[in-house]
Amino acid sequence: MAAAAKDSPTPEPLSIRQPVRVAIGATILYLILLGFCYLAADNLIQNRGVSTASLVCSGVWLIIVIAVVWGFARQEGGFGQLLVHVLGNYSQKHFLQIETDSAGPIFSYGYHFFGGRFYYLRVALDGITSLSWSAGQGSHMSGRDLADWNVAIWFERSATRTPLEPNFPKRDTDLKIVGMSGSRSEIDAFGNDIVQFLRSAGLALEPDAEGRKFVARR
Secondary structure, X not given: OOOEOOXXXXXXXXXXXXXXXXXXXXXXXXXXXXXXXXHHHHHHHXXXXXXXXXXXXXXXXXXXXXXXXXXXXXXXXXXXXHHHHHHHOOOOEEEEEEEEEOOEEEEEEEEEEOOEEEEEEEEEHHHEEEEEEEOOHHHXXXXXXXXXXXXXXXXXXXHEXXXXXXXXXXXXXXXXXXXXXXXXXXXXXXXXXXXXXHHHOOEOEEEOOOOOEEEEOO
């Protein structure tokens, strides 16, 4: 476990404003997927006058969609947690917050939705092992900056309070991407805000030479 001062004052929640374009994009994607699923199911149900090739394609499409949904649910730790991620597309009020329970301070990443509070991740503060930000795969593959930088928090799996995917292959730590992707300057500022937030909660973080990776002091 990382070193975290238990007597540190609880910092104010860090608000993360999610752009409306996320909800618009998610809605368009879901409508397209549901539309094709409806057409495929209709072909299978009303099979008269439908070619064998169309029936096969419809069946294959539905199998693929079911397999993908099952895969995402497994990755997120269950269908309940998958629903949390889907609903998160429609909330602009995301947050980082320090809460407390009998075991000590808890780092929480979630959002507000219709008066409710939902969590992507809840982990013991001293279970956080590091924080870093860098360009995404698109930039690395293209060799140029595509403004796809993001922040990742690494944590000990044993310290989590939210469901996780099955631990296979077995590993002790996992990561969570926090907030939206953005340009280098935007994510530099956002990453440093999170560093200050965690430090104010009592987590000791040591930076690397570039100042974009911070490791929790053990």
